[in-house]
């Protein structure tokens with residue numbers, strides 16, 4: 001554009017006669033263009049400059065190659081010279097431009113080009129050399145063959161190691177590897193460029209390409225919450241229902257079968273109280289009659305629902321407190337930090353301002369893990385150095401959350417076994433310190449329970465409840481456990497609210513606890 005502007009503004013004197021020569025050259029060039037237009041223009045062909053040595057091999061109508069009108073009966077086919085001089089001096093492609101077999105050109109970064117040149121320089125001279133295009137015969141190739149041959153040639157020339165050997169024009173063995181060429185496929189190149197390689201069959205073969213089959217992939221319908229819960233509790237329920245079915249096959253309901261059933265239910269962690277409820281209900285309905293596995297499942301589901309319904313409660317947030325403080329406690333590895341992350345996602349997703357406090361000052365990884373959850377959920381984060389006083393951190397966090405006008409402050413604590421008295425004393429201290437800022441704080445004390453633990457969870461609740469005043473439970477890892485029945489025993493014994501259940505490690509894998517769904521899933525009912 002600048003040049004044309006300069007040309008328009010300035011005139012240049014030329015010696016007499018040059019103007020006519022210019023006009024003649026322009027005319028000749030336009031004739032060449034016109035001749036080549038319906039076919040291929042030489043400069044548009046994938047291979048750039050053709051060395052003068054090769055020019056006689058271009059089929060022309062005669063005359064000097066540099067300014068003649070080239071007449072071809074076929075599309076022009078550049079022939080790569082066999083001359084080593086041509087290989088060395090004439091770049092096969094424009095600098096900084098990479099050719100693909102199909103698409104013409106793809107820019108190569110300067111770095112790639114430099115790296116390629118460096119590899120080429122360092123390539124020992126005695127490495128096998130792929131003959132020039134056309135297998136060294138110098139014969140003209142079809143455009144497809146030409147393109148592939150060049151792909152192969154350049155891969156070896158610039159020292160690129162294709163992920164698999166590239167085919168040569170004749171389908172001959174790859175000179176560099178000695179392996180036969182693959183038929184078709186993608187040759188990948190350094191820098192992430194993939195080159196589609198068309199299959200070239202050896203002489204004597206022909207092929208017809210079948211139209212690609214249309215495969216319609218129907219994505220699986222997302223599972224409903226109940227289906228996910230059922231899948232998670234499948235091990236719990238199948239173990240139980242399998243044994244129940246075996247127990248009642250060809251047997252009437254009598255004292256003996258009732259006793260055996262009670263044992264099965266207790267072994268399934270449901271607890272003595274719930275086991276007796278179930279057998280009592282079954283006995284009053286079916287005593288002396290035939291009983292099927294389905295009868296037992298239906299009655300079991302009904303009785304378990306009665307036990308769970310009073311504890312299936314929502315987590316009530318009192319947003320008059322700014323913030324509402326939730327202290328999360330539990331044995332190590334029960335899922336405290338993960339559950340905090342899931343809760344934070346729900347709350348900040350609902351537009352509440354959430355702060356997470358890393359009160360687990362024992363493990364650097366726990367602090368880091370909570371920070372990641374805070375970042376992920378758009379929550380504020382407060383932490384302290386490893387080994388610092390957890391109660392002090394809780395106090396600072398409460399003050400800061402007040403200043404920031406956070407809606408909810410969730411405080412993580414170090415996992416501790418219920419029999420470690422010094423750690424349990426520290427937990428008591430955290431609760432005490434929070435109470436100095438607000439006598440009602442912490443407003444919720446959440447205990448996480450690992451569903452795979454079984455009976456030990458009953459004792460965990462007992463002790464944490466006494467020390468930290470647990471006000472509600474979240475049971476985690478209900479995906480895939482055979483011991484999901486323990487939640488029924490805990491509900492029957494402690495009667496503490498169960499707010500949520502965890503069914504996986506993902507941010508969305510926390511669901512409000514629903515008594516009937518849970519009961520039906522344990523009893524193996526399908527809906």
Ligand SMILES: Nc1nc2c(ncn2[C@@H]2O[C@H](COP(=O)(O)OP(=O)(O)OP(=O)(O)O)[C@@H](O)[C@H]2O)c(=O)[nH]1
Pocket residue numbers: 330331332333334335336337338339360363366413414415416476477478479501502503504505509
């Ligand atoms: N399958 C499954 N894994 C879970 C669930 N909840 C937590 N986890 C995993 O359980 C492991 C322990 O979880 P954490 O959140 O670190 O447990 P924690 O109680 O904070 O652990 P400590 O800091 O050691 O006390 C992690 O690998 C979690 O991804 C769940 O509902 N299902």
